[in-house]
Amino acid sequence: MESILPKSKKVKKPMQxxxxxxxxxxxxxxxxxxxxxxxxxxxxxxPYFKDKINKxxxxxxxxxxxxxxxxxxxxxxxxxxxxxxxxxxxDRKEIMTRDTMKQCLEVIKNTGAHTLDLTGGxxxxxxxxxxxxxxxxxxxxxxxxxRSNLTIIRANKKYYDLPDFFKKHNxxxxxxxxxxxxxxxxxxxxxxxxxxxxxxLQELNARGYGMPGSDLRLDLVYNPSxxxxxxxxxxxxxxxxxxxxxxxxxxxxNLFAITNLPIARFLDYLIASENxxxxxxxxxxxxxxxxxxxxxxxxxxSISWDGWLYDCDFNQMLDLxxxxxxxxIKDYNEDVLNDRNIIISQHCYGCTAGAGSSCQGxxx
Numbered sequence: 001m002e003s004i005l006p007k008s009k010k011v012k013k014p015m016q017x018x019x020x021x022x023x024x025x026x027x028x029x030x031x032x033x034x035x036x037x038x039x040x041x042x043x044x045x046x047p048y049f050k051d052k053i054n055k056x057x058x059x060x061x062x063x064x065x066x067x068x069x070x071x072x073x074x075x076x077x078x079x080x081x082x083x084x085x086x087x088x089x090x091d092r093k094e095i096m097t098r099d100t101m102k103q104c105l106e107v108i109k110n111t112g113a114h115t116l117d118l119t120g121g122x123x124x125x126x127x128x129x130x131x132x133x134x135x136x137x138x139x140x141x142x143x144x145x146x147r148s149n150l151t152i153i154r155a156n157k158k159y160y161d162l163p164d165f166f167k168k169h170n171x172x173x174x175x176x177x178x179x180x181x182x183x184x185x186x187x188x189x190x191x192x193x194x195x196x197x198x199x200x201l202q203e204l205n206a207r208g209y210g211m212p213g214s215d216l217r218l219d220l221v222y223n224p225s226x227x228x229x230x231x232x233x234x235x236x237x238x239x240x241x242x243x244x245x246x247x248x249x250x251x252x253x254n255l256f257a258i259t260n261l262p263i264a265r266f267l268d269y270l271i272a273s274e275n276x277x278x279x280x281x282x283x284x285x286x287x288x289x290x291x292x293x294x295x296x297x298x299x300x301x302s303i304s305w306d307g308w309l310y311d312c313d314f315n316q317m318l319d320l321x322x323x324x325x326x327x328x329i330k331d332y333n334e335d336v337l338n339d340r341n342i343i344i345s346q347h348c349y350g351c352t353a354g355a356g357s358s359c360q361g362x363x364x
Contacts, residue, residue: 016080018089019265026268027087029319036262036346040277046284049348056289060341063311066334067299070117070313070359071104072096073129074305077121078155081176081189083223085317087264088121095125096305101132103307103329105139112334113301114142117359119313122152124159137169145172147221147359151193153200163200163207172217173209174256175201178225180243188225201250210252219254227275229286229353230257233362256361259283261314261350283349291356294363297342303329311342313359318347 019027026032040046053059074095077088096104108116116136123129123146137144146166153162166173177197178188185194201218205211210218220240224230237255244250260266262279270276297311301322307329310316324340326333356363 018080018087018091019268020087021089021091024268026264026271029317032263032267032318033320033345035267035271035276040280041346046280046346049344049346052284052287052289052349053292053344056292058292061292061295061297061344063338063340063342064298066111066113066301066338068115068117068296068301069104069108069111069113069303070119070300071303072119072121072305072313072316073101073123073126073132075121076125077149078125078152079122079149079189079193081265082269083188083225083260083266085261085264085266085314086121087317092121094305095127096307098128098131100305100307100329101128101135103332104303105132105135107329107332108136108139108141115145116141116143117145117147119147119359122149123147124152124162130165133165133169133171137171143172144170145174147174147176148200149189150175150177150197150200151189153203154196163203163209166204167207167209167216170216172219173204174219174221175204176223177201177220177240178223180240180247184225198248198250201244201252202248205249205251210250212251218252219256220252221256221258223258223260227270227273227279227282229259229282230357233257233355254361256359257355257357258359258361259350259353259357261347263314263347264317280346280349283353286353287349288352288354288356291352291354291363294356294358295348295351296358296360296363297351300359301337309337314347314351315343318345320345 041048050059075086075088075092080089153159178185182194204218208214209216236257240255270279300312302310302313302316304316309322309327320343321327323343324337326336351357
């Protein structure tokens with residue numbers, strides 16, 4: 001039987017372009033889904049995710065009370081990280097317009113969700129980012145998150161005041177930090193990323209972010225640099241806090257450990273390094289039924305840069321729009337959206353492996 005996987009090729013480190021810019025076949029979401037639905041699963045060697053959750057009465061997977069609106073304001077980024085599920089980079093030009101932002105603002109003002117989560121790419125690179133934050137802050141959302149890659153704060157002088165801007169609007173900063181060592185961080189994200197990240201964290205600390213007793217929340221996100229699952233979140237948090245404090249005097253509140261999902265550039269890495277099948281076995285073997293009830297898609301709506309609605313950020317990157325007659329922000333209706341089945345595939349094993357994984361860390 002002919003393999004469904006693309007032919008293996010060497011991985012160049014660091015990557016300089018997105019999958020889309022390289023015209024890689026995995027830039028097509030239908031090709032990614034073909035891989036996820038085929039191979040080991042089609043041949044019966046591994047069970048489909050829907051069959052796993054059906055055994056515990058969770059299929060079809062249904063939403064609970066909406067708590068989080070996660071808005072991707074664009075795929076443009078100043079980095080091209082090896083693991084990126086967004087396939088973000090400087091060459092990605094997809095950017096949310098102010099008109100779409102205005103539609104989002106109407107939803108933010110009327111939603112029952114308590115958390116607004118802005119992401120990218122590097123969301124700060126959207127030319128209307130600051131305007132959007134200023135307007136959204138007026139809505140009185142309880143937890144206003146911006147997901148920053150840290151290096152954007154030091155990428156250009158026009159971004160140097162971002163820590164002050166975040167503080168002014170009481171933004172909860174969640175920052176990617178693959179490791180507390182230079183080698184592992186730069187391996188995943190590119191040369192020089194670690195040093196710029198450290199400088200950015202120090203700038204945030206200087207404004208009060210992450211300091212003991214401070215209401216200015218600063219959390220870090222860890223995800224493995226290779227084809228393996230993250231370790232215990234609490235243990236890693238202790239290691240990160242000890243190392244960053246001792247070496248750089250850096251403080252932060254929490255560490256979120258996130259499992260890399262086998263999509264986009266991480267899928268490309270898995271295939272190129274011939275780790276795809278082993279990784280899928282690892283995800284399935286680590287499946288934790290207790291994590292299913294709290295996966296992020298049950299309390300989140302993800303909004304793309306062009307206003308389409310998804311069950312989660314990962315489904316957005318696979319272009320799996322919500323299974324509802326309401327599919328776009330312009331037609332947003334929370335009651336209708338809450339009465340839907342959540343779309344799943346084999347990448348969902350990543351959110352239920354071990355202690356589970358979401359944009360807010362473990363779930364079980």
